[in-house]
Amino acid sequence: MADEAPFQFLHNEVIQYIYKSAETDNGRNIATLENMGYRVGQGLIERLTKDTARFKDELDVMKFVCKDFWTCVFKKQIDNLRTNHQGIYVLQDNKFRLLSQLSAGKQYLEHAPKYLAFSCGLVRGALSNLGVKSIVTAEVSIMPACKFQIMIQKM
Amino acid sequence: MADEAPFQFLHNEVIQYIYKSAETDNGRNIATLENMGYRVGQGLIERLTKDTARFKDELDVMKFVCKDFWTCVFKKQIDNLRTNHQGIYVLQDNKFRLLSQLSAGKQYLEHAPKYLAFSCGLVRGALSNLGVKSIVTAEVSIMPACKFQIMIQKM
Numbered sequence: 001m002a003d004e005a006p007f008q009f010l011h012n013e014v015i016q017y018i019y020k021s022a023e024t025d026n027g028r029n030i031a032t033l034e035n036m037g038y039r040v041g042q043g044l045i046e047r048l049t050k051d052t053a054r055f056k057d058e059l060d061v062m063k064f065v066c067k068d069f070w071t072c073v074f075k076k077q078i079d080n081l082r083t084n085h086q087g088i089y090v091l092q093d094n095k096f097r098l099l100s101q102l103s104a105g106k107q108y109l110e111h112a113p114k115y116l117a118f119s120c121g122l123v124r125g126a127l128s129n130l131g132v133k134s135i136v137t138a139e140v141s142i143m144p145a146c147k148f149q150i151m152i153q154k155m
Numbered sequence: 156m157a158d159e160a161p162f163q164f165l166h167n168e169v170i171q172y173i174y175k176s177a178e179t180d181n182g183r184n185i186a187t188l189e190n191m192g193y194r195v196g197q198g199l200i201e202r203l204t205k206d207t208a209r210f211k212d213e214l215d216v217m218k219f220v221c222k223d224f225w226t227c228v229f230k231k232q233i234d235n236l237r238t239n240h241q242g243i244y245v246l247q248d249n250k251f252r253l254l255s256q257l258s259a260g261k262q263y264l265e266h267a268p269k270y271l272a273f274s275c276g277l278v279r280g281a282l283s284n285l286g287v288k289s290i291v292t293a294e295v296s297i298m299p300a301c302k303f304q305i306m307i308q309k310m
Contacts, residue, residue, distance in 0.1 A: 005202060006228045007162040009195040014169055017191065036172065040164040047160060073161045 004075045004097060011098055015114055030117045037121025038128070045126035048072060058152065061130050062089050069126055074098075087152035091123075096146035112140045123148060159230045159252060166253055170269055185272045192276025193283070200281040203227060213307065216285050217244050224281055229253075242307035246278075251301035267295045278303060 014036070018029050048068055055061045066078035070093070080092040098115050102108055116138040124136045133153040140146050169191070173184050203223055210216045221233035225248070235247040253270050257263055271293040279291045288308040295301050 003158060004161070005199055006159070006195065007165060009198045010162060010165055010169070010191070012198075013191045013195055014165070014172075017169075017173075017187070032172070036165070036168045040161065040168055043164045043167075044160055 004073070007073070008097060008100070011118060012101060014118070019114065026114075030113060033114065033117035034121035034124075037118035037123075038125035039121075040118075041122040041125025041127075042129045043125075044072060044122075045069060045129045049130070055130065058132060059083065061127065061132055062091075062150075064130075065123065065126055066091055073122065087154065089150040089152075091148040091150065092145065093148075094145045096144050099140065099144040099146060102143065109140060109143070113138075116140070116146065120148065123150065159228070162228070163252060163255070166273060167256060169273070174269065181269075185268060188269065188272035189276035189279075192273035192278075193280035194276075195273075196277035196280025196282075197284045198280075199227060199277075200224060200284045204285070210285065213287060214238065216282065216287055217246075217305075219285075220278065220281055221246060228277065242309065244305040244307075246303040246305065247300065248303075249300045251299050254295065254299040254301060257298065264295060264298070268293075271295070271301065275303065278305065 015033065018032055049064075052064070055064065062081060062083070066081050070076065070078050074093070074097045076093075076095070076097075078091045079094045080090075082090045082092075096119075098119060099112065102111060102115055120136040120138050124134055127134050127136075127150070133155065135151045135153060136148060137151075138146055138148045170188065173187055204219075207219070210219065217236060217238070221236050225231065225233050229248070229252050231248075231250070231252075233246045234249045235245075237245045237247075251274075253274060254267065257266060257270055275291040275293050279289055282289050282291075282305070288310065290306045290308060291303060292306075293301055293303045
């Protein structure tokens with residue numbers, strides 16, 4: 001039994017609920033999910049870093065998100081972290097759990113954004129609580145692989 | 156780091172969201188949460204019992220819910236299971252995780268139902284998928300201890 005299953009099932013229910021009850025406007029639903037993720041990310045990272053030494057730099061923060069934070073939520077690490085050293089980071093998860101309920105056919109790819117919005121918010125919330133302001137987007141290349149792109153917003 | 160934290164934080168967000176955006180009618184919000192729990196419970200139990208031997212009887216089902224199911228969601232077992240052998244079961248959790256964000260003062264007890272509704276649904280959904288139709292209610296005696304009462308509905 002996968003440990004993350006209760007979280008995963010609840011995540012699916014939240015998407016269903018928001019899309020059924022709230023807005024017909026897809027953009028606003030995505031924003032709602034992203035905001036939920038943001039707050040969950042803030043709460044989680046606060047708990048996770050309680051006893052952690054101070055981070056050296058931005059890259060150090062990213063590594064923590066890729067390892068400890070990702071493992072806490074998705075029970076695996078990010079598979080690949082890249083950066084252009086100019087404020088853009090790309091985190092690749094080759095088997096992203098929250099996409100597992102989505103069929104792999106190309107015709108379903110259009111539904112991917114609603115399964116990624118919460119997680120984009122998660123990352124943005126976690127980084128924000130560590131003092132890194134960012135914009136986070138996600139894209140699916142080949143299911144269920146997923147890339148999260150983080151653009152650091154300089155203060 | 157507690158394993159169930161992502162689930163717990165998401166659960167809190169769902170409550171916030173439903174109470175903020177949906178209805179002013181408390182009863183309907185409770186029902187919404189209960190229904191979400193019901194579907195999550197159905198999904199989880201299906202996955203959990205995939206390779207399980209058939210259950211002997213109703214009590215056997217209850218024991219599975221108290222041990223395996225509870226551990227999957229809340230990372231601990233139910234502390235006490237009682238029955239009157241006439242279709243009523245009482246499951247007591249002495250440290251119920253989803254109440255942990257609620258202050259222990261008596262004046263906060265009135266907020267308990269919204270933190271319990273989802274879990275009542277969880278149990279009802281799990282049982283229903285195992286062929287046991289029930290009504291599940293919950294009450295807090297001394298925080299954070301919580302009792303779930305299950306009334307079996309005979310077909």
